[in-house]
Amino acid sequence: MAIRFTVNGAAREIDVDPEKPLLWALREDLGLPGTKFGCGAGLCGACTVHLDGAAIRACLTPVGSVEGQSITTIEGVAALDAGRRVGEAWHTLDVPQCGYCQAGQIMSAVALLTEVPDPDDAAIDAAMAGNLCRCSTYVRIRAGIKAAAKSRGAAA
């Protein structure tokens, strides 16, 4: 069955089982492997993408359910102002260690900053607690979100 939706601003159409999780549709059918598989059960956040701007877990989202909607992945998030700022902060502070969780961390951080432009530690912890970092880069994730918040309004 053909399923149509928008990915990173571009119209896409794939013919797969609508039950297939969005995670695997992105990775296997749409050539976007930046979104990662960590647990397949909504427990780690590695697969976080945006559905119409909100952070969702792609491993638990049947691709058929996003028909007609708009998905943003790590490959396209830098096109958002908050995405660009988070990316820059992540680079400057060298947030990643192994890097595997970071696509999910960045997607959750961008969703947070879009909703709460200047979050405090409690807001950061609440928004990011679903994203596991096995390397424990949490000190820098907090700092990265604050740095990205601070650079709001700064020129691209």
Added chain:
Amino acid sequence: MTAAMLSRRRFVGASLLAGGGLMFELAVPIAAHAADGAEPRLLTAFIRVLPGNRFVIGGKNAEIGQGAKTSLPMMIAEEFDVDWDQVTVEQTHADQSLFGAQSAGGSRTTAREWLPMRQAGAAARQMLVMAAARKWNVPEDGPTTASGMVKDRRSGRSIAYVDLAPEAAMLTPPDPSALKLKDPAQYRIIGKPIPGVDTPAIVAGKPLFGIDVAQPGLLHAVLETCPAVGGRFKSANLDTVRALPGVRHVLTITGNGEAESLLDGVAILAESFWAANKARESLEVAWDDSAQAGFSTESYAAQAATALGAKAASEVLRKGEPDAAFAAAARTVEARYDYPFLAHGTLEPQNCTALFKDGALEIWAPTQNPENGRGLVAKALGIAPEKIRINLTRIGGGFGRRLMNDYMVQAAAIAAKVPGTPVKLLYTRQDDFRRDFYRPAGWHAFAAALDGEGKVTAFRDHFVGFGTGEAPVRAGELPGAMVPANLVDAVLLEQDLLATNLPTGWLRAPGSNALGFVSQAFLDEVAEAAGKDLPSLMLDLLGSPRALAGEGRGPAFHTGRARGVIEKVVAMADWQGRGKLPKGRGKGFGFYFSHAGYFAEVVEVSVADGQVKVHEVWAAGDVGSQIVNPLNALHQVQGSVIEGLGQALAGQKITQVAGVVEQANFDTHPFQRIDATPKINVEFVITDNPPTGLGEPALPPVIPALVNAIHAATGKRVRSLPVDLA
């Protein structure tokens, strides 16, 4: 390096690149690192000098987040005398005959590579200086270098490295050991905070990891193995599964009985991972697990209790006169400690891609230990090692899990059954938890003898671990050189070893992650009995600065370096002022020496309603004279501290019923989350010792510091992990 060694190597030297530029391949002898047990080898480092005076430096070690893909090229670039922003790093493939050891384990990389990497850079630089001197007809000691340029101050001439390519290509590399290396005061790259070379690609979501490997015609494989590790295949409904949508092959894999290599399994190959894994839901396998079904967490605990109540099966170490010292003690302190099996839970599940074609194998593997994998694959499949090419991908977390290469052998065994088709094997999270090489559980009955002055006169540990006969399992040894056994005159270490079907392995700071907890938490009890605090007791035990022999080929232990970090952290954490903390709040201390690194740490907690909150951690470490990359060094210590806190507080344990591991995902084997992350203060004590690694030594002390803090806050001793104050 002798001429004979040089001539054995085809490419050593500099050669012109097609399209302009220059390729240096420089062989530098690397001293055998004692703990590797390896012969001295040659290391080939490569540097490509490209048009535009840009430089590509080979990164030879697998990157698991420990930072070696950045730090080793930094060492080369420093002595090559180029600017870091002129450099890009290219991951090499696995070939220890070319690159020397490429494993990422034991925090050994920094110590092993520190000299040869700098020598390789210096040798390449020297060739460019020689080339310029010839071109300009000046003495070789005249020209200087900076930022990829050779300059001659007297004549004011300067030339880019790339423009010296024709002349340099004619030269023979100098003897690296005869080169003068930079004075550290002149460093412009080493010692500077440098972000990871892959950080921009990670942030952009580029395919870097093993799971991202793409090949034309690739099939996706899932592998079912016996839930009780080691069970044998009997039968399965293979034809039913073959008929399911997307499924291309269903194969039985006959193992060799070794978990490190290959166990029996059923592989499902499909056009997508999802299709393969969905088909797996219909797979029904009958296993023979009669040899495994008797193993359980409950039975281990019962056997350990029995063993600790009886005379130990064997002595590991008897030093001095422990029996006499205990008989003469003014006071004896005794306590029992234990800790569970743990899983690694790397966030990228184990995976490997393999293609078998024309009798040769090509492998793409996120492995910490590629040559071990090559050997296992060669042996299991009967393929000559030189017919196996291993490409190294970035690795989504190692922590020691990927020192094992079972997933590589499995992928190769599956690929060998479908020649010409590349196959990517991927574990589900449940596979990853069930097919781990676990940190082994252990039980310790400690005793310490105190004399009338509160001095420790004897130390005893009756350890119950796992093993066969007197041989402990991997990562389950009781080392005679552990602190405090190496500091006390009369010592008795003895052990009983239980059988298990669970394969065990190295988890970040193996051995030490458990022994640090039990020994330093017990010593906190001893200190209390002696009317002291633990830092003071440790300083008493350490005595005057001197080197004590290490375990086997392990590093020596220097009491002065231990004193240095203890004194440092006591000052950093305002240890003496801890009496001013409010009720329900406390500070605890822990010290440990592991992987050649010295760390002392203080943890501050508060406890309310049985809930522990960690507020702040102070860590002081001594890993020698030079922190290669301070940014990454800080990451390693932060990561180790949080991981250690998680082992104690997140509720981690692997339990087993009827041979089968019960935990299947991050809900039942949790790791620390951002909301449990305290403030972490890190300082390094710089001493005149060769630099050593930082991936592990900061982890062990944080666990005893935590439980000692819980005691300070509540009066309760935590003698079993994970922490449960209910």
